[in-house]
Amino acid sequence: MPLYVYMISHDKPEIKTHTYIGCTENFLKRLNQHNGLESGGPRITKRAAGSWKPVIILKIENEDIKPKAIKSEWKQSSRGLESRIRKGLELAIKNKLTIILPKNINNHIPSVKYLNDRWDDERILMTNKEWMTLMG
Secondary structure, eight states: EEEEEEEEOOOTSSSSOOOEEEEEEOHHHHHHTTTSSSSSOOOOGGGGGTEEEEEEEEEOTTTTTTTOOOOOOOHHHSSHHHHHHHHHHHHHHHHHHHHEOOOOOSSTTTHHHHTTTETTTTTTTHHHHHHHHHOO
């Protein structure tokens, strides 16, 4: 069974925490918990319940890869939405994980807009040069 390490965000300016990184076996159920649609979930996301949206999801199918280690590195080595998106992509490439990006979400974020502009059918197609540009 795959596991997911994910980043969600909201845009409520009065709440300091704008991103959350977590891991789960069932992403949709967990997102519903963050949004207060199902019971459970972390207390830290309750204040912005109803407005959390997925930004990037990493799918782990290799049992040798530890989701909690990915989550920890992602959280500790990045701050802010742009930085966390780049770090998530970097971790996915380094660990050969599947990257899941919702189409047309948070298009005001430069790195997300860059990716959204490269959708081709069901994939984002980019050259190595484009990846290097994105990763800064």
